Amino acid sequence: MKTLHLLKTGLFTMALITSTAVFSQGQMAKEDTKMVGGAAMYPTKNIVENAVNSKDHTTLVAAVKAADLVDVLMSEGPFTVFAPTNDAFAKLPKGTVENLLKPENKATLQTVLKYHVVAGKWNAKDVLKMIKDGNGKAMIKTVSGGALTAWLKGKEVYVTDENGNSAKVTIADVNQSNGVIHVVDSVLLPKS
Numbered sequence: 001m002k003t004l005h006l007l008k009t010g011l012f013t014m015a016l017i018t019s020t021a022v023f024s025q026g027q028m029a030k031e032d033t034k035m036v037g038g039a040a041m042y043p044t045k046n047i048v049e050n051a052v053n054s055k056d057h058t059t060l061v062a063a064v065k066a067a068d069l070v071d072v073l074m075s076e077g078p079f080t081v082f083a084p085t086n087d088a089f090a091k092l093p094k095g096t097v098e099n100l101l102k103p104e105n106k107a108t109l110q111t112v113l114k115y116h117v118v119a120g121k122w123n124a125k126d127v128l129k130m131i132k133d134g135n136g137k138a139m140i141k142t143v144s145g146g147a148l149t150a151w152l153k154g155k156e157v158y159v160t161d162e163n164g165n166s167a168k169v170t171i172a173d174v175n176q177s178n179g180v181i182h183v184v185d186s187v188l189l190p191k192s
Helices: 002-032 047-051 058-066 070-074 086-090 096-100 103-114 124-133
Strands: 034-036 039-041 079-084 117-119 137-141 147-153 156-160 166-176 179-184
Touching: 034 166, 039 166, 047 058, 047 070, 047 079, 047 166, 047 179, 058 070, 058 079, 058 086, 058 096, 058 103, 079 166, 096 103, 117 137, 124 137, 124 147, 124 156, 124 166
Parallel strands: 079 179
Antiparallel strands: 034 039, 079 117, 137 147, 147 156, 156 166, 166 179
16 A cells, blocks of 8 residues: 555656646747747747748748758758848849849859858857957858858847948847747848
């Protein structure tokens, strides 16, 4: 009888610990979840699985599909993506996006998109430390082979491309299962 009681107590304790751990993981995922483009971005999903739900990133998603980069951004990574919004793409000269989406411009589109991607997971605190360590500027190498410069204006983080155009990080640390997204308000372009 005593053994049965200990067994039941032990099983209850194990069940309680397990349910507490599951709740804690669920709570942690909930706390890490950010809203982007009216959709929850879950840290348990990859970059593509989250981005397709953001109404602010439909142009970016269409470009990633046209460039055949879906599989890359669904892979293990990790990646840091500076993700331009639809409004960011709309700032480009008229016809630019339509031209980039043409099949004959696929290589150029891939270069532009890869210019927004950095190998590794670089959260805001990492970028801020790099800026501090670099006396106000951090050079970041992209997977396209180009470079971005991160810097601060007040408390806002900006990223500047090789042509001198800057994008402000409007939402930082959107964690993904294979990296992190920082939403930016302008498209960054490599030197042509």
